[in-house]
Amino acid sequence: EVTNRANTPTPHMILYHFNFGWPLADEGTDILWQGTWHSMEGDKADKIFIEGNNFKKCSAPMASHRGTGEAVVAIDATADQSGTCTCGLYNEKLGLAVAMRFQKSQLPWLTNWQHWGIDEYVTGLEPGTNPPIGQARARKENQLIHLAPGESRTYDIEIELLEDKIRINELLKRTSP
DSSP: OEEOOSSSOEEEOOBOOEEEETTTSOTTOEEEOOEEEEESSOTTTOSSSSTTSOTTBOOOOOGGGSTTOOEEEEEEEOBOTTSEEEEEEEETTTTEEEEEEEETTTOOEEEEEEEEETTEEEEEEEEESSOSOOHHHHHHTTOOEEEOTTOEEOOOEEEEEEOOHHHHHHHHHHTOO
16 A cells, blocks of 8 residues: 655656566466557567567577666556456466466556576566656656545555466466457
């Protein structure tokens, strides 16, 4: 829960960083989410989040991702009938998945950060109130949330580790287009 204890409206943006690494995130692991997306790099500069590339499967380690190399996509997450968005990872080799659920009304955006560096292999699934554009741009685009004095907001996120094939198949059905 976030509460504005100031006497004036306060800008508010939140992005929850959930970063997953090896062994769950490994070459061939499925990255699970639904929604419309746009590359944060811009379509011409991005080498991962482009139409026709399977960016929802963890790639082999990349020399270009060593150090600060990365790729980021902002996703307008798709919710089910109850307003819940579901995302996660599934490593078929391990028979292991992680599912994350959050409410579209609370956290309408999902960011997928991919960093496939050698010995630095990680991906992030990051629900948030906005795409990762910063307060200045959100203010300029009239997307910045302001909490009134005394106003509170609650954010609910559920994370579940799955080993049961039936539960994993349910997750795969919920996150497939």
